[in-house]
Amino acid sequence: MTSQGDRDLPSRAKEDEGDTSAPSKNALKKANREKEKAERAAKRQELERAQKEQAEANDTSQHLYGSIQSASDRRPVQRFTELAELYDAKEDQEVTVDARIHNARVQSAKLAFLVLREEAHTIQAVIAEGGINQISRQMVKWCGGIHAESIVRATGLVKQPKEPVTSTSISNFELHIESIYLVSEAAQMLPVQVKDCMRAPPMNDDDSKDEPEMDSQGLPVVRLNARLNNRVLDGRTAASQAIFQLQSGISHLFIEYMNQNRFTWINSSRLAGAATEGGAGVFEIKYFDTKAYLTQSPQFFKQMAIAMDMKRVCEIGPVFRAENSNTHRHLTEFTGLDFEMVIKNDYHEVLSFGEKLMLYIIRNLQQRAEFKRLTKVVDQIFPGAGNFKIPSEDSALRLTFADAVKLLNDAGIEAGEFDDLSTSQEKALGRIIREKYGTDFYTIDKYPSAVRPFYTMPDPLNPKVSNSYDFFMRGQEIMSGAQRIHDHKQLCERMKANDPPLDPSSEGFRHYTDAFKYGCAPHGGGGLGLNRILQFYLGLPDIRFATMFPRDPGRLAP
Numbered sequence: 001m002t003s004q005g006d007r008d009l010p011s012r013a014k015e016d017e018g019d020t021s022a023p024s025k026n027a028l029k030k031a032n033r034e035k036e037k038a039e040r041a042a043k044r045q046e047l048e049r050a051q052k053e054q055a056e057a058n059d060t061s062q063h064l065y066g067s068i069q070s071a072s073d074r075r076p077v078q079r080f081t082e083l084a085e086l087y088d089a090k091e092d093q094e095v096t097v098d099a100r101i102h103n104a105r106v107q108s109a110k111l112a113f114l115v116l117r118e119e120a121h122t123i124q125a126v127i128a129e130g131g132i133n134q135i136s137r138q139m140v141k142w143c144g145g146i147h148a149e150s151i152v153r154a155t156g157l158v159k160q161p162k163e164p165v166t167s168t169s170i171s172n173f174e175l176h177i178e179s180i181y182l183v184s185e186a187a188q189m190l191p192v193q194v195k196d197c198m199r200a201p202p203m204n205d206d207d208s209k210d211e212p213e214m215d216s217q218g219l220p221v222v223r224l225n226a227r228l229n230n231r232v233l234d235g236r237t238a239a240s241q242a243i244f245q246l247q248s249g250i251s252h253l254f255i256e257y258m259n260q261n262r263f264t265w266i267n268s269s270r271l272a273g274a275a276t277e278g279g280a281g282v283f284e285i286k287y288f289d290t291k292a293y294l295t296q297s298p299q300f301f302k303q304m305a306i307a308m309d310m311k312r313v314c315e316i317g318p319v320f321r322a323e324n325s326n327t328h329r330h331l332t333e334f335t336g337l338d339f340e341m342v343i344k345n346d347y348h349e350v351l352s353f354g355e356k357l358m359l360y361i362i363r364n365l366q367q368r369a370e371f372k373r374l375t376k377v378v379d380q381i382f383p384g385a386g387n388f389k390i391p392s393e394d395s396a397l398r399l400t401f402a403d404a405v406k407l408l409n410d411a412g413i414e415a416g417e418f419d420d421l422s423t424s425q426e427k428a429l430g431r432i433i434r435e436k437y438g439t440d441f442y443t444i445d446k447y448p449s450a451v452r453p454f455y456t457m458p459d460p461l462n463p464k465v466s467n468s469y470d471f472f473m474r475g476q477e478i479m480s481g482a483q484r485i486h487d488h489k490q491l492c493e494r495m496k497a498n499d500p501p502l503d504p505s506s507e508g509f510r511h512y513t514d515a516f517k518y519g520c521a522p523h524g525g526g527g528l529g530l531n532r533i534l535q536f537y538l539g540l541p542d543i544r545f546a547t548m549f550p551r552d553p554g555r556l557a558p
Contacts, residue, residue: 060134065142068153068181077153083121086170089158095175096155098183100236102195106144109137114146115168116154116175120238120377122168124161125154125175133178143177149186149194149233155179169238190233196220197227197234200381228544231558235548242377244548247534249371251316253361254337254528261353263312263339268301270294270318274508283322283332294320297527299455300512302340303484306523307515314339319527324553327423328542329476329532333551337533340525347457347467347483348445350524354481355396355443358471358528362390362441365537378538382545385538388474389440397433397442401465404444407432418464420451423476430475440536445469454494454502457483457524471528473536481526488516 023031081095089095099116106112110129115122127143129135146152156177164171199215201223213221227234234240258265272293275282283294297319305313319336339357343349365371366388379385391397399407408415413428415421421429433442449458449466457467468482485491491513495502504513534546544550549558 059136059138061136061139064133064135064179065139066181068183077155083116083118083123083170086121086123086158086173086175089173091158091160093158094155094178095158096153097175098151098153101146101148101150101152101186103148104144104146106141110140112140112144114143114154114177116152117236120241120374121170122238123170123173123175124165124168125156125177126159127177127180131176135177139180143180146182147186147188149190149236150182151184151186153181153183192222192226192230192233193220194233194236196222198237198239198381201227224542224544228550228555229558231549237381238377239381240545242374243534243538243540243546246365246371246374246378246538247530247546249365249368249374250361250530250533250537251337253364254314254316254357257357257360258314258339261312263314263341264305264310266298266301266305266310266313266315267317268295268298268305268315270320272508274506276300276508276512281322283320294322296321297336298338299527302338302525303455303520303523304512304515306340306342307518307520309521311521312339312341316530319529326553329535331531331543331547331550331552334532334543334547335530337528337530338525340523343483343522343524347522347524350481350483350526351398351443351445351469354469354471354479354526355398356394358441358479359390359394359396361533362388362537366390375538382538382540385540388537388539389434389438391437391439397437397439399433399442399444400446401444401448402446404429407436418448418450420448426472426477427475430472433475440474441472443469443471452482454498455482455484455491457485467524469526471526473533474539476532476536478532478536479526479528481524483522483524486516486520486522488513491516 077096079096081097083097083099086095097116097118099118102115102117102122104112104114112127114125114127116125127135127140129137129140154175154177156175156179158173159176160172161174165174196219199219199222202221213223215221222234235244271287272295273290275284275293276296282296285292285294298315298317302313302315315336315338317336317338318333320333321330322332323330339354341350341353365375372386375386402417404421405415405417408425408429411428411432413425415425430440434440445468446459446465447468447470449456449464452466452468459465459467466482468480470477470481471479485494492504495504495509495513502509504510531543531546534540535543538546540546544552
């Protein structure tokens with residue numbers, strides 16, 4: 001029997017059990033190997049650090065490159081040069097440019113090449129060891145490692161290369177770098193490469209794909225969907241830059257023509273308290289404690305401005321259409337170029353004005369040097385951008401709706417005398433007119449009253465047709481316009497006879513119809529789609545190429 005004293009004595013491990021807490025021989029060997037490995041790594045890091053310090057100490061040009069924030073002794077730049085100015089540069093001209101790195105390539109320890117890009121312009125830059133500034137090998141290596149799409153500030157001398165540089169837009173000059181600083185570094189891995197976006201994407205049923213693919217030459221394919229998801233990168237390509245500069249140009253030409261013809265610029269609201277113009281295709285939004293709607297067009301506001309005795313009004317602004325149309329030419333938001341004007345004798349005054357406006361825009365796009373250059377840039381990616389045809393005379397081709405129907409029927413394409421034209425019929429008509437009349441721009445007058453909005457003035461001699469018109473480019477509509485009903489009684493009667501009937505005294509229409517109760521001059525106008533003008537002038541396969549941040553039924557970002 002064990003006593004209390006025996007229980008208090010410390011126990012001793014049995015000899016045959018062994019000491020399990022001691023490391024094994026294999027564990028000791030492994031630990032020694034890890035220790036030696038860590039010591040070698042530490043020595044290597046110390047050696048690299050010492051070598052780096054020595055290299056920096058021997059770097060004769062360390063003040064000529066690096067982060068712009070760390071260049072404390074850098075002198076302020078008195079004048080910056082844009083790459084666009086270098087097409088006509090002078091030999092040995094010293095310039096400073098801010099540009100993106102389009103491509104970086106180390107040729108050897110002594111030589112590196114960069115391609116600098118600003119908007120649609122590119123130039124080759126050369127970094128060579130030695131020279132007056134004693135460019136170091138470290139500087140050459142650093143330049144070759146700059147990430148694509150980073151922004152740099154480079155100063156150098158303009159030189160003529162031995163042979164033209166065919167890979168850049170500026171082929172007759174290159175830039176010999178004297179100093180270069182990193183302004184903004186891009187990520188090393190980009191979702192899409194800008195250079196890959198410079199090739200036209202395939203347009204087929206698989207365009208919704210966002211995965212990388214390869215073409216027959218083994219080059220990455222960037223489809224439209226991937227471009228739109230990475231619009232900031234896609235927007236840096238020469239073609240995208242040119243497209244949006246041309247879009248800006250169209251807006252400026254519209255402004256020029258309106259100012260020349262003494263139009264008053266207005267800025268109407270895009271919010272309405274009720275769904276107007278029939279109620280279909282309207283976006284409903286929450287407006288404090290009630291509902292509001294995004295306007296389908298500034299139509300009512302333009303007419304009310306005419307009733308204010310503003311004889312000619314115009315504006316540029318967004319237009320919203322809640323239509324679930326997933327086509328190459330439809331958007332839920334686009335930019336409208338709108339105008340409205342008083343009629344003195346006949347509504348054809350308005351139609352003629354609109355035709356002259358479009359001819360002014362198109363002719364200037366074709367004749368002004370900068371617009372011609374931009375169109376050529378787009379043509380490199382989208383062939384046919386520069387082949388838009390217009391008549392040589394001052395007037396546009398004008399057909400009646402009956403004329404258009406006859407052309408279609410004569411070509412074996414069935415069309416009804418009082419039925420609206422379908423998209424396929426309109427495209428076919430565009431091909432017929434181009435072949436027969438040699439023009440891609442034309443207008444169609446006298447549409448059937450049944451296919452036009454309630455505020456459209458019927459032809460007083462034939463109420464089955466109306467004083468309305470559409471404008472077309474390459475067989476596709478870019479504008480709808482008409483003489484408007486300016487008589488209060490006639491307007492109210494047309495609204496009540498509408499299908500479905502509309503109440504002129506309802507909250508959505510009351511202020512609009514009241515404007516004509518107080519007297520209003522005869523007037524008419526139209527609304528042009530800026531995005532479509534650009535798309536069809538350039539022959540782009542999809543309107544989204546002509547829209548910086550497109551909105552359609554499936555896209556709300558970016």
